[in-house]
Amino acid sequence: DQQVKQNSPSLSVQEGRISILNCDYTNSMFDYFLWYKKYPAEGPTFLISISSIKDKNEDGRFTVFLNKSAKHLSLHIVPSQPGDSAVYFCAASRAGGGADGLTFGKGTHLIIQP
Amino acid sequence: EAGVTQFPSHSVIEKGQTVTLRCDPISGHDNLYWYRRVMGKEIKFLLHFVKESKQDESGMPNNRFLAERTGGTYSTLKVQPAELEDSGVYFCASSRVNTGELFFGEGSRLTVL
Numbered sequence: 324d325q326q327v328k329q330n331s332p333s334l335s336v337q338e339g340r341i342s343i344l345n346c347d348y349t350n351s352m353f354d355y356f357l358w359y360k361k362y363p364a365e366g367p368t369f370l371i372s373i374s375s376i377k378d379k380n381e382d383g384r385f386t387v388f389l390n391k392s393a394k395h396l397s398l399h400i401v402p403s404q405p406g407d408s409a410v411y412f413c414a415a416s417r418a419g420g421g422a423d424g425l426t427f428g429k430g431t432h433l434i435i436q437p
Numbered sequence: 438e439a440g441v442t443q444f445p446s447h448s449v450i451e452k453g454q455t456v457t458l459r460c461d462p463i464s465g466h467d468n469l470y471w472y473r474r475v476m477g478k479e480i481k482f483l484l485h486f487v488k489e490s491k492q493d494e495s496g497m498p499n500n501r502f503l504a505e506r507t508g509g510t511y512s513t514l515k516v517q518p519a520e521l522e523d524s525g526v527y528f529c530a531s532s533r534v535n536t537g538e539l540f541f542g543e544g545s546r547l548t549v550l
Contacts, residue, residue, distance in 0.1 A: 325479065357537055366441070366528055366541030367480070412480060416537045424470060424482030424496060425537055 326350045327415050329428035337436050342400040344431050346413030349394065353415040357425065358387060358398045361410045370411075371398070400433075408435045439463065441542035443529050449548045455517040458545045460529030462511070468492075468532045469512050470539060471504060475525040483527075486512060487535070498523075519549045 328347045336342045344358075354375040359367035373380040373387045373396065380387050386399045400407055410432050414425040442461045450456050462469045471483040483502070484494035488509035497504070501520070506512040516523050526546050530539035 327479070355537055359541075364543065366530070366543050367539075368541070369538045372538060414480075414537070424472075424485055424493065425480075425539070426482070427472075427480040429477070429479045 324349075325428070326353075327413055327426050327428040329411075329413055329431050331431050332429070333432040333434065335434045335436055336403050338405060339402045342398075342403045342407065342433055342435070344398040344400075344411050344413075344433065346396045346398075346428055347394055348396075348413075348415050348426075350415070350417075350426070351394070352417045353426070355416045356387070356389060356396050357414045357416075358385075359412040359414060359427075361412060361430070367412055403433075403435045405435050405437060408433060441529055441531050441540050443527075443542035443545045445545055446543065447546040447548070449550065450519055451550050452521055453518045455515065456519055456547060458514045458516075458527050458529075458547070460512045460514070460531075460542060462529070462531030463540055466531035466533050466540070467509070468535050469506060470530040470532075471512070471514055472528040472530065472541075473525050474528065474544075475522075480528065483514075485535075516547070519547075521549050523547060524549045 357372040358370040361367040389396045410430040413428040444459045469486040474480045482496040485492045486506045503515045526544040528544045530541045
């Protein structure tokens with residue numbers, strides 16, 4: 324039973340436009356959410372996070388939005404650049420990281436078209 | 438500062454054989470994690486060390502998997518005997534504090550034939 328779901332396996336966006344990656348979760352105990360970015364043959368790299376006490380966190384071109392009532396979060400990248408082409412994983416945890424590790428989604432492959 | 442390093446990068450073994458994966462975390466990182474990604478699926482948590490102690494091993498699939506972190510530095514993950522379903526990429530990650538913001542290695546790809 325997947326507790327973190329990324330329903331879009333892939334997403335194609337034109338360079339310069341906004342990329343929106345979505346993530347849904349089922350476990351109401353999750354209180355900390357992260358996005359990781361992964362290039363081929365590399366490990367995931369931490370991108371941005373958000374605590375459940377917030378509904379938005381921004382870092383440069385990257386913004387994460389959290390809708391707790393809907394158990395939904397999204398990552399916005401604007402403007403999208405070619406180097407943003409990668410697989411993006413949504414992850415969640417309890418108690419700010421907790422002893423039970425991160426729960427990841429399956430990932431969304433973002434392709435930025437020139 | 439060196440990142441998390443994993444060895445080997447790729448291992449091909451036959452069913453029933455043994456494989457040992459190694460992870461060297463970032464120096465000074467007490468928290469060390471093992472994760473696994475089976476083809477096209479989510480990255481799944483296996484276990485978490487704090488220094489040399491196993492903080493949580495709830496994600497370990499079965500007793501064919503044995504993880505150690507003697508001395509609280511590098512860690513090994515042994516699979517014995519390997520089965521076909523063990524194929525995947527095994528990621529190691531480390532962090533100074535347990536916040537979820539992890540530094541991952543490049544992964545060790547295991548192929549069991």
